[in-house]
Amino acid sequence: MDKIIHSLKVKNSHAYDDISTKILKSSAPYILFPLTYIFNKVLSTGTFPDRLKFSEVKPLVKKGDKKELFNYRPVSLLPSFSKIIEKIIYKRLYNYLKDNNILVDDQYGFREKISTENAIYTLLNYILSELDKRNHIGSLFCDLQKVFDCVNHEILLSKMKFYGILGMANKLIESYLRNMYQRVLVNSNNSNKALSEWVQVKHGVPQGSILGPLLFLIYINDLSLSMDKLAKSVIYADDTALIIANSNPEEFKENFSSLIINITNWFQSNLLTLNGNKTHFMQFLTNKQNERIIQINAPNSINTNINSTKFLGLTLDVSLSWKDNIAALTSKLNKACYAVRSMKPLLSIDILRMIYFSYAHSLMSYGIIFGGNTHSNKNIFKIQKRIIRIIANIGNHESCRQAFKELQILTLPLQFIFSLLIFVNKIREIFYKNSEIHDCNTHFKDIYIYPHQD
Numbered sequence: 001m002d003k004i005i006h007s008l009k010v011k012n013s014h015a016y017d018d019i020s021t022k023i024l025k026s027s028a029p030y031i032l033f034p035l036t037y038i039f040n041k042v043l044s045t046g047t048f049p050d051r052l053k054f055s056e057v058k059p060l061v062k063k064g065d066k067k068e069l070f071n072y073r074p075v076s077l078l079p080s081f082s083k084i085i086e087k088i089i090y091k092r093l094y095n096y097l098k099d100n101n102i103l104v105d106d107q108y109g110f111r112e113k114i115s116t117e118n119a120i121y122t123l124l125n126y127i128l129s130e131l132d133k134r135n136h137i138g139s140l141f142c143d144l145q146k147v148f149d150c151v152n153h154e155i156l157l158s159k160m161k162f163y164g165i166l167g168m169a170n171k172l173i174e175s176y177l178r179n180m181y182q183r184v185l186v187n188s189n190n191s192n193k194a195l196s197e198w199v200q201v202k203h204g205v206p207q208g209s210i211l212g213p214l215l216f217l218i219y220i221n222d223l224s225l226s227m228d229k230l231a232k233s234v235i236y237a238d239d240t241a242l243i244i245a246n247s248n249p250e251e252f253k254e255n256f257s258s259l260i261i262n263i264t265n266w267f268q269s270n271l272l273t274l275n276g277n278k279t280h281f282m283q284f285l286t287n288k289q290n291e292r293i294i295q296i297n298a299p300n301s302i303n304t305n306i307n308s309t310k311f312l313g314l315t316l317d318v319s320l321s322w323k324d325n326i327a328a329l330t331s332k333l334n335k336a337c338y339a340v341r342s343m344k345p346l347l348s349i350d351i352l353r354m355i356y357f358s359y360a361h362s363l364m365s366y367g368i369i370f371g372g373n374t375h376s377n378k379n380i381f382k383i384q385k386r387i388i389r390i391i392a393n394i395g396n397h398e399s400c401r402q403a404f405k406e407l408q409i410l411t412l413p414l415q416f417i418f419s420l421l422i423f424v425n426k427i428r429e430i431f432y433k434n435s436e437i438h439d440c441n442t443h444f445k446d447i448y449i450y451p452h453q454d
Contacts, residue, residue, distance in 0.1 A: 056077040056184075119239075138256070139244075333384075368419050434447050
Protein backbone atom coordinates (compact mmCIF):
# COMPACT_ATOMS: atom_id res chain seq x y z
CA MET A 1 0.00 0.00 0.00
CA ASP A 2 2.80 2.41 0.90
CA LYS A 3 4.52 1.74 -2.43
CA ILE A 4 1.31 2.40 -4.34
CA ILE A 5 0.74 5.72 -2.60
CA HIS A 6 4.29 6.87 -3.28
CA SER A 7 4.00 5.79 -6.94
CA LEU A 8 1.26 8.37 -7.50
CA LYS A 9 2.31 11.53 -9.30
CA VAL A 10 2.40 14.64 -7.14
CA LYS A 11 -0.39 16.89 -8.41
CA ASN A 12 -2.35 19.78 -6.99
CA SER A 13 -5.41 18.95 -9.10
CA HIS A 14 -8.22 17.30 -7.18
CA ALA A 15 -11.69 15.85 -7.55
CA TYR A 16 -14.88 16.90 -5.78
CA ASP A 17 -13.40 16.03 -2.38
CA ASP A 18 -10.61 18.65 -2.69
CA ILE A 19 -7.95 16.07 -1.74
CA SER A 20 -5.03 16.09 -4.17
CA THR A 21 -2.36 13.40 -4.49
CA LYS A 22 0.08 15.91 -2.98
CA ILE A 23 -1.98 16.03 0.22
CA LEU A 24 -2.50 12.28 0.14
CA LYS A 25 1.21 11.48 -0.12
CA SER A 26 2.19 13.91 2.62
CA SER A 27 -0.37 12.41 5.02
CA ALA A 28 0.36 8.77 4.06
CA PRO A 29 2.15 7.83 7.34
CA TYR A 30 -0.94 8.78 9.35
CA ILE A 31 -3.61 7.11 7.22
CA LEU A 32 -1.78 4.03 5.94
CA PHE A 33 -3.21 1.52 8.45
CA PRO A 34 -6.90 2.56 8.21
CA LEU A 35 -6.62 2.66 4.41
CA THR A 36 -5.12 -0.83 4.37
CA TYR A 37 -8.01 -2.12 6.49
CA ILE A 38 -10.65 -0.44 4.29
CA PHE A 39 -9.16 -1.64 1.01
CA ASN A 40 -8.76 -5.20 2.31
CA LYS A 41 -12.49 -5.07 3.05
CA VAL A 42 -13.13 -3.84 -0.49
CA LEU A 43 -11.27 -6.83 -1.95
CA SER A 44 -12.79 -9.39 0.41
CA THR A 45 -16.41 -8.22 0.05
CA GLY A 46 -16.31 -7.21 -3.63
CA THR A 47 -17.80 -3.81 -2.83
CA PHE A 48 -16.32 -0.61 -4.24
CA PRO A 49 -17.00 2.42 -1.97
CA ASP A 50 -19.80 4.60 -3.34
CA ARG A 51 -18.09 7.85 -2.32
CA LEU A 52 -15.20 7.02 -4.65
CA LYS A 53 -17.49 6.75 -7.68
CA PHE A 54 -18.04 10.49 -8.10
CA SER A 55 -15.97 12.14 -10.81
CA GLU A 56 -15.75 15.62 -12.28
CA VAL A 57 -15.40 15.64 -16.06
CA LYS A 58 -13.14 18.29 -17.50
CA PRO A 59 -13.56 18.77 -21.27
CA LEU A 60 -10.23 19.29 -23.07
CA VAL A 61 -9.97 20.53 -26.65
CA LYS A 62 -8.37 17.98 -28.99
CA LYS A 63 -8.29 20.07 -32.15
CA GLY A 64 -10.54 22.06 -34.43
CA ASP A 65 -13.36 24.46 -33.65
CA LYS A 66 -13.87 24.94 -29.89
CA LYS A 67 -17.58 25.45 -30.52
CA GLU A 68 -17.98 21.86 -31.77
CA LEU A 69 -18.80 19.37 -29.03
CA PHE A 70 -17.05 16.44 -30.75
CA ASN A 71 -13.72 18.29 -30.66
CA TYR A 72 -13.49 17.83 -26.89
CA ARG A 73 -12.06 14.91 -24.93
CA PRO A 74 -13.75 14.30 -21.54
CA VAL A 75 -11.15 13.64 -18.82
CA SER A 76 -12.43 12.45 -15.46
CA LEU A 77 -10.99 13.87 -12.24
CA LEU A 78 -11.33 11.03 -9.75
CA PRO A 79 -10.80 11.03 -5.96
CA SER A 80 -7.19 10.32 -5.01
CA PHE A 81 -8.26 7.45 -2.76
CA SER A 82 -9.96 5.85 -5.76
CA LYS A 83 -6.64 5.76 -7.62
CA ILE A 84 -5.06 3.68 -4.86
CA ILE A 85 -7.65 0.92 -4.88
CA GLU A 86 -7.81 1.03 -8.69
CA LYS A 87 -4.05 0.44 -8.83
CA ILE A 88 -4.45 -2.60 -6.57
CA ILE A 89 -7.25 -4.05 -8.71
CA TYR A 90 -5.42 -3.17 -11.93
CA LYS A 91 -2.27 -5.03 -10.94
CA ARG A 92 -4.15 -8.20 -10.00
CA LEU A 93 -6.38 -8.10 -13.08
CA TYR A 94 -3.55 -7.36 -15.50
CA ASN A 95 -1.38 -10.15 -14.06
CA TYR A 96 -4.27 -12.59 -14.51
CA LEU A 97 -4.77 -11.55 -18.14
CA LYS A 98 -1.03 -11.71 -18.81
CA ASP A 99 -0.40 -15.05 -17.08
CA ASN A 100 -3.26 -16.68 -18.99
CA ASN A 101 -2.43 -15.05 -22.36
CA ILE A 102 -5.94 -13.64 -22.64
CA LEU A 103 -5.13 -10.31 -24.29
CA VAL A 104 -4.54 -10.81 -28.01
CA ASP A 105 -1.13 -10.07 -29.49
CA ASP A 106 -2.76 -7.70 -31.99
CA GLN A 107 -3.57 -5.25 -29.17
CA TYR A 108 -0.67 -2.88 -28.40
CA GLY A 109 -2.41 -0.24 -26.30
CA PHE A 110 -1.98 0.07 -22.53
CA ARG A 111 0.42 -2.89 -22.44
CA GLU A 112 3.66 -3.08 -20.48
CA LYS A 113 6.86 -2.52 -22.50
CA ILE A 114 4.86 -2.02 -25.70
CA SER A 115 4.54 1.32 -27.50
CA THR A 116 3.01 2.76 -30.65
CA GLU A 117 6.29 1.95 -32.42
CA ASN A 118 5.58 -1.76 -31.99
CA ALA A 119 2.14 -1.35 -33.54
CA ILE A 120 3.40 0.74 -36.47
CA TYR A 121 6.27 -1.70 -37.05
CA THR A 122 3.85 -4.65 -37.22
CA LEU A 123 1.63 -2.79 -39.68
CA LEU A 124 4.45 -1.69 -41.98
CA ASN A 125 6.27 -5.02 -41.83
CA TYR A 126 3.13 -6.89 -42.90
CA ILE A 127 2.38 -4.43 -45.71
CA LEU A 128 5.94 -4.54 -47.10
CA SER A 129 6.03 -8.33 -46.90
CA GLU A 130 2.83 -8.59 -48.96
CA LEU A 131 4.08 -6.03 -51.46
CA ASP A 132 7.24 -8.10 -51.89
CA LYS A 133 4.99 -11.03 -52.80
CA ARG A 134 3.28 -8.79 -55.40
CA ASN A 135 -0.06 -9.17 -53.65
CA HIS A 136 -2.84 -6.63 -53.63
CA ILE A 137 -2.94 -5.17 -50.14
CA GLY A 138 -5.02 -2.56 -48.38
CA SER A 139 -5.95 -1.52 -44.88
CA LEU A 140 -9.19 -0.36 -43.32
CA PHE A 141 -8.41 2.35 -40.77
CA CYS A 142 -11.38 2.48 -38.39
CA ASP A 143 -12.52 5.53 -36.47
CA LEU A 144 -14.85 4.88 -33.55
CA GLN A 145 -17.10 7.44 -31.91
CA LYS A 146 -16.53 8.01 -28.16
CA VAL A 147 -15.64 4.36 -27.52
CA PHE A 148 -14.73 4.78 -23.84
CA ASP A 149 -18.10 6.38 -23.22
CA CYS A 150 -20.00 3.66 -25.09
CA VAL A 151 -18.75 0.57 -23.25
CA ASN A 152 -21.83 -1.41 -22.22
CA HIS A 153 -21.49 -2.66 -18.65
CA GLU A 154 -23.53 -5.84 -19.16
CA ILE A 155 -21.51 -6.87 -22.21
CA LEU A 156 -18.24 -6.09 -20.42
CA LEU A 157 -19.16 -8.17 -17.36
CA SER A 158 -20.28 -11.10 -19.54
CA LYS A 159 -16.97 -10.98 -21.44
CA MET A 160 -15.07 -10.97 -18.16
CA LYS A 161 -16.95 -14.09 -17.10
CA PHE A 162 -16.07 -15.71 -20.43
CA TYR A 163 -12.39 -15.01 -19.73
CA GLY A 164 -12.65 -16.63 -16.31
CA ILE A 165 -12.98 -13.51 -14.17
CA LEU A 166 -15.65 -14.90 -11.87
CA GLY A 167 -16.86 -14.77 -8.30
CA MET A 168 -15.62 -11.97 -6.06
CA ALA A 169 -13.46 -10.44 -8.82
CA ASN A 170 -16.43 -10.05 -11.16
CA LYS A 171 -18.57 -8.76 -8.31
CA LEU A 172 -15.95 -6.11 -7.49
CA ILE A 173 -15.79 -4.87 -11.09
CA GLU A 174 -19.58 -4.79 -11.24
CA SER A 175 -19.63 -2.77 -8.02
CA TYR A 176 -17.03 -0.42 -9.52
CA LEU A 177 -19.19 0.18 -12.60
CA ARG A 178 -22.57 0.49 -10.90
CA ASN A 179 -23.93 3.77 -9.49
CA MET A 180 -21.18 5.97 -10.90
CA TYR A 181 -21.92 9.68 -10.94
CA GLN A 182 -20.30 12.56 -12.74
CA ARG A 183 -20.66 16.27 -13.33
CA VAL A 184 -19.01 18.59 -15.83
CA LEU A 185 -16.44 21.12 -14.67
CA VAL A 186 -15.76 24.15 -16.89
CA ASN A 187 -13.18 26.92 -16.37
CA SER A 188 -11.69 25.22 -13.32
CA ASN A 189 -8.69 27.57 -13.19
CA ASN A 190 -10.48 30.90 -12.87
CA SER A 191 -13.25 32.63 -10.98
CA ASN A 192 -15.84 31.76 -13.65
CA LYS A 193 -15.84 28.08 -12.69
CA ALA A 194 -19.09 26.34 -13.55
CA LEU A 195 -20.42 22.94 -12.46
CA SER A 196 -23.31 20.90 -13.75
CA GLU A 197 -25.60 18.71 -11.64
CA TRP A 198 -24.57 15.18 -10.67
CA VAL A 199 -25.79 12.62 -13.23
CA GLN A 200 -25.62 8.83 -13.00
CA VAL A 201 -23.33 7.12 -15.52
CA LYS A 202 -25.10 4.10 -16.99
CA HIS A 203 -22.48 3.10 -19.55
CA GLY A 204 -18.85 3.72 -20.39
CA VAL A 205 -15.61 3.67 -18.41
CA PRO A 206 -14.04 6.89 -17.06
CA GLN A 207 -11.29 8.45 -19.18
CA GLY A 208 -8.48 9.41 -16.84
CA SER A 209 -9.06 6.48 -14.51
CA ILE A 210 -6.46 3.76 -13.89
CA LEU A 211 -8.79 0.80 -14.33
CA GLY A 212 -10.79 2.16 -17.30
CA PRO A 213 -8.24 1.48 -20.08
CA LEU A 214 -7.74 -2.15 -18.98
CA LEU A 215 -11.49 -2.75 -18.89
CA PHE A 216 -11.72 -1.32 -22.39
CA LEU A 217 -9.03 -3.76 -23.59
CA ILE A 218 -11.13 -6.63 -22.27
CA TYR A 219 -14.19 -5.19 -24.00
CA ILE A 220 -12.52 -4.94 -27.41
CA ASN A 221 -10.31 -8.03 -27.06
CA ASP A 222 -12.37 -10.30 -29.32
CA LEU A 223 -12.41 -7.82 -32.22
CA SER A 224 -9.28 -9.18 -33.87
CA LEU A 225 -10.38 -12.77 -33.12
CA SER A 226 -13.60 -12.10 -35.04
CA MET A 227 -11.63 -10.76 -38.00
CA ASP A 228 -8.86 -13.37 -37.83
CA LYS A 229 -9.84 -15.29 -40.98
CA LEU A 230 -10.42 -12.12 -43.00
CA ALA A 231 -7.75 -9.63 -42.03
CA LYS A 232 -4.58 -8.97 -40.09
CA SER A 233 -5.40 -6.68 -37.15
CA VAL A 234 -3.20 -4.00 -35.63
CA ILE A 235 -4.92 -2.30 -32.71
CA TYR A 236 -3.71 0.36 -30.31
CA ALA A 237 -6.52 0.91 -27.80
CA ASP A 238 -9.33 1.99 -30.15
CA ASP A 239 -7.11 2.89 -33.15
CA THR A 240 -7.71 -0.07 -35.44
CA ALA A 241 -6.13 -1.08 -38.75
CA LEU A 242 -7.49 -4.18 -40.51
CA ILE A 243 -5.26 -5.34 -43.37
CA ILE A 244 -6.33 -7.62 -46.24
CA ALA A 245 -4.08 -9.08 -48.92
CA ASN A 246 -4.72 -11.30 -51.93
CA SER A 247 -3.04 -12.02 -55.25
CA ASN A 248 -6.39 -12.21 -57.04
CA PRO A 249 -8.13 -8.83 -57.57
CA GLU A 250 -11.64 -10.31 -57.53
CA GLU A 251 -10.98 -12.21 -54.31
CA PHE A 252 -9.46 -9.02 -52.91
CA LYS A 253 -12.77 -7.24 -53.55
CA GLU A 254 -14.70 -10.10 -51.95
CA ASN A 255 -12.43 -10.03 -48.92
CA PHE A 256 -13.07 -6.33 -48.52
CA SER A 257 -16.87 -6.77 -48.75
CA SER A 258 -16.77 -9.57 -46.19
CA LEU A 259 -14.57 -7.47 -43.92
CA ILE A 260 -17.02 -4.54 -44.00
CA ILE A 261 -19.96 -6.82 -43.19
CA ASN A 262 -18.16 -8.53 -40.32
CA ILE A 263 -16.71 -5.39 -38.77
CA THR A 264 -20.09 -3.63 -38.96
CA ASN A 265 -21.82 -6.59 -37.32
CA TRP A 266 -19.21 -6.73 -34.56
CA PHE A 267 -19.58 -3.04 -33.73
CA GLN A 268 -23.36 -3.28 -33.74
CA SER A 269 -23.29 -6.36 -31.47
CA ASN A 270 -21.03 -4.50 -29.03
CA LEU A 271 -23.06 -1.27 -29.21
CA LEU A 272 -20.19 0.72 -30.70
CA THR A 273 -20.47 3.14 -33.60
CA LEU A 274 -18.16 3.22 -36.61
CA ASN A 275 -17.64 6.75 -37.90
CA GLY A 276 -17.94 6.19 -41.66
CA ASN A 277 -16.81 9.70 -42.59
CA LYS A 278 -13.48 9.26 -40.80
CA THR A 279 -12.99 5.58 -41.61
CA HIS A 280 -10.69 5.05 -44.59
CA PHE A 281 -9.61 2.16 -46.77
CA MET A 282 -6.27 2.67 -48.49
CA GLN A 283 -4.52 0.39 -50.95
CA PHE A 284 -0.74 0.26 -50.77
CA LEU A 285 1.34 0.19 -53.93
CA THR A 286 4.94 0.25 -55.03
CA ASN A 287 6.01 2.96 -57.45
CA LYS A 288 5.61 0.48 -60.31
CA GLN A 289 2.15 -0.73 -59.31
CA ASN A 290 -0.05 2.32 -59.92
CA GLU A 291 -1.94 0.45 -62.62
CA ARG A 292 -2.91 -2.21 -60.05
CA ILE A 293 -5.33 0.01 -58.13
CA ILE A 294 -8.57 -1.92 -57.61
CA GLN A 295 -11.79 0.06 -57.74
CA ILE A 296 -13.78 -0.70 -54.59
CA ASN A 297 -17.16 0.61 -53.55
CA ALA A 298 -17.78 0.78 -49.83
CA PRO A 299 -20.97 1.40 -47.81
CA ASN A 300 -21.47 3.74 -44.87
CA SER A 301 -19.61 6.63 -46.53
CA ILE A 302 -16.25 4.90 -46.09
CA ASN A 303 -13.70 6.61 -48.30
CA THR A 304 -11.77 4.14 -50.47
CA ASN A 305 -10.11 6.66 -52.77
CA ILE A 306 -7.45 8.28 -50.59
CA ASN A 307 -3.72 8.74 -51.04
CA SER A 308 -2.77 9.19 -47.38
CA THR A 309 -4.17 8.77 -43.89
CA LYS A 310 -3.01 9.17 -40.29
CA PHE A 311 -2.40 6.23 -38.00
CA LEU A 312 -1.01 6.65 -34.48
CA GLY A 313 0.32 10.12 -35.24
CA LEU A 314 2.11 9.25 -38.50
CA THR A 315 0.87 10.05 -41.99
CA LEU A 316 0.99 7.00 -44.27
CA ASP A 317 0.75 7.33 -48.04
CA VAL A 318 -0.01 4.67 -50.65
CA SER A 319 3.65 4.07 -51.55
CA LEU A 320 5.03 4.53 -48.00
CA SER A 321 7.31 7.30 -49.25
CA TRP A 322 6.84 9.36 -46.04
CA LYS A 323 6.60 12.57 -48.07
CA ASP A 324 3.27 13.60 -46.55
CA ASN A 325 4.48 12.78 -43.05
CA ILE A 326 7.65 14.84 -43.54
CA ALA A 327 5.61 17.72 -44.96
CA ALA A 328 3.41 17.75 -41.85
CA LEU A 329 6.48 17.47 -39.61
CA THR A 330 8.19 20.34 -41.44
CA SER A 331 5.24 22.62 -40.74
CA LYS A 332 5.27 21.77 -37.03
CA LEU A 333 9.03 22.19 -36.70
CA ASN A 334 8.92 25.59 -38.39
CA LYS A 335 6.49 26.66 -35.67
CA ALA A 336 8.86 25.28 -33.04
CA CYS A 337 11.72 27.22 -34.62
CA TYR A 338 9.68 30.43 -34.51
CA ALA A 339 8.82 29.80 -30.85
CA VAL A 340 12.49 29.31 -29.92
CA ARG A 341 13.49 32.43 -31.87
CA SER A 342 10.80 34.48 -30.11
CA MET A 343 11.86 33.34 -26.63
CA LYS A 344 15.60 33.56 -27.26
CA PRO A 345 16.05 37.11 -25.82
CA LEU A 346 14.15 36.22 -22.65
CA LEU A 347 15.51 32.83 -21.63
CA SER A 348 18.84 31.19 -20.81
CA ILE A 349 20.46 28.52 -22.96
CA ASP A 350 19.53 25.83 -20.44
CA ILE A 351 15.84 26.75 -20.59
CA LEU A 352 15.94 26.96 -24.40
CA ARG A 353 17.51 23.52 -24.47
CA MET A 354 14.63 22.19 -22.34
CA ILE A 355 12.15 23.78 -24.74
CA TYR A 356 13.97 22.16 -27.66
CA PHE A 357 13.62 18.68 -26.15
CA SER A 358 9.98 19.14 -25.15
CA TYR A 359 8.89 20.72 -28.44
CA ALA A 360 11.19 20.05 -31.41
CA HIS A 361 12.96 16.86 -30.32
CA SER A 362 9.72 15.09 -29.39
CA LEU A 363 8.35 15.81 -32.87
CA MET A 364 11.50 14.72 -34.74
CA SER A 365 12.17 11.55 -32.77
CA TYR A 366 8.64 10.12 -32.90
CA GLY A 367 8.50 7.51 -35.65
CA ILE A 368 11.99 8.37 -36.85
CA ILE A 369 12.92 4.69 -37.12
CA PHE A 370 10.43 4.24 -39.96
CA GLY A 371 11.10 7.22 -42.24
CA GLY A 372 14.32 8.60 -40.81
CA ASN A 373 16.56 7.52 -43.69
CA THR A 374 14.50 9.03 -46.52
CA HIS A 375 16.04 11.69 -48.74
CA SER A 376 13.32 14.20 -47.84
CA ASN A 377 14.55 14.25 -44.25
CA LYS A 378 17.30 16.66 -45.27
CA ASN A 379 14.72 19.45 -44.87
CA ILE A 380 14.05 18.32 -41.29
CA PHE A 381 17.78 18.30 -40.59
CA LYS A 382 18.06 21.87 -41.92
CA ILE A 383 15.36 23.06 -39.51
CA GLN A 384 17.05 21.26 -36.63
CA LYS A 385 20.35 23.02 -37.39
CA ARG A 386 18.51 26.34 -37.64
CA ILE A 387 17.08 25.83 -34.15
CA ILE A 388 20.48 24.85 -32.75
CA ARG A 389 22.06 27.99 -34.26
CA ILE A 390 19.39 30.13 -32.61
CA ILE A 391 19.96 28.51 -29.20
CA ALA A 392 23.77 28.68 -29.48
CA ASN A 393 23.62 32.23 -30.89
CA ILE A 394 25.74 31.56 -33.97
CA GLY A 395 25.35 32.80 -37.53
CA ASN A 396 23.36 31.11 -40.28
CA HIS A 397 26.49 30.26 -42.27
CA GLU A 398 28.62 29.10 -39.35
CA SER A 399 29.19 25.42 -38.59
CA CYS A 400 26.98 24.17 -35.77
CA ARG A 401 28.85 20.91 -35.22
CA GLN A 402 30.46 22.15 -32.01
CA ALA A 403 27.12 23.55 -30.82
CA PHE A 404 25.55 20.09 -31.05
CA LYS A 405 28.36 18.73 -28.85
CA GLU A 406 28.16 21.51 -26.28
CA LEU A 407 24.37 21.26 -26.03
CA GLN A 408 24.61 17.45 -25.93
CA ILE A 409 22.05 17.08 -28.69
CA LEU A 410 22.21 14.38 -31.35
CA THR A 411 21.97 15.38 -34.98
CA LEU A 412 19.01 13.96 -36.88
CA PRO A 413 21.08 11.19 -38.61
CA LEU A 414 22.61 10.14 -35.29
CA GLN A 415 19.21 10.27 -33.58
CA PHE A 416 17.88 7.93 -36.28
CA ILE A 417 20.70 5.41 -35.64
CA PHE A 418 20.31 5.70 -31.85
CA SER A 419 16.52 5.24 -31.95
CA LEU A 420 16.85 2.33 -34.35
CA LEU A 421 19.35 0.55 -32.09
CA ILE A 422 17.06 0.98 -29.09
CA PHE A 423 14.07 -0.40 -30.99
CA VAL A 424 16.00 -3.37 -32.39
CA ASN A 425 17.17 -4.18 -28.88
CA LYS A 426 13.54 -4.14 -27.70
CA ILE A 427 12.47 -6.66 -30.37
CA ARG A 428 15.70 -8.63 -30.66
CA GLU A 429 13.90 -11.90 -29.92
CA ILE A 430 12.62 -11.95 -33.52
CA PHE A 431 16.19 -11.88 -34.87
CA TYR A 432 18.75 -14.66 -34.93
CA LYS A 433 22.53 -14.64 -35.20
CA ASN A 434 24.69 -16.06 -37.97
CA SER A 435 26.13 -18.45 -35.39
CA GLU A 436 22.67 -20.05 -35.13
CA ILE A 437 22.75 -20.88 -38.85
CA HIS A 438 26.24 -22.35 -39.12
CA ASP A 439 29.14 -23.37 -36.86
CA CYS A 440 31.83 -21.46 -38.75
CA ASN A 441 33.84 -19.12 -36.53
CA THR A 442 33.58 -16.05 -38.78
CA HIS A 443 33.92 -12.35 -38.00
CA PHE A 444 30.15 -11.99 -38.60
CA LYS A 445 28.97 -14.80 -36.34
CA ASP A 446 27.35 -12.36 -33.87
CA ILE A 447 25.58 -10.29 -36.54
CA TYR A 448 21.80 -10.23 -36.11
CA ILE A 449 19.80 -11.41 -39.14
CA TYR A 450 16.14 -10.69 -39.78
CA PRO A 451 14.24 -13.94 -40.48
CA HIS A 452 13.34 -14.61 -44.10
CA GLN A 453 9.67 -14.14 -44.94
CA ASP A 454 8.26 -16.99 -47.05
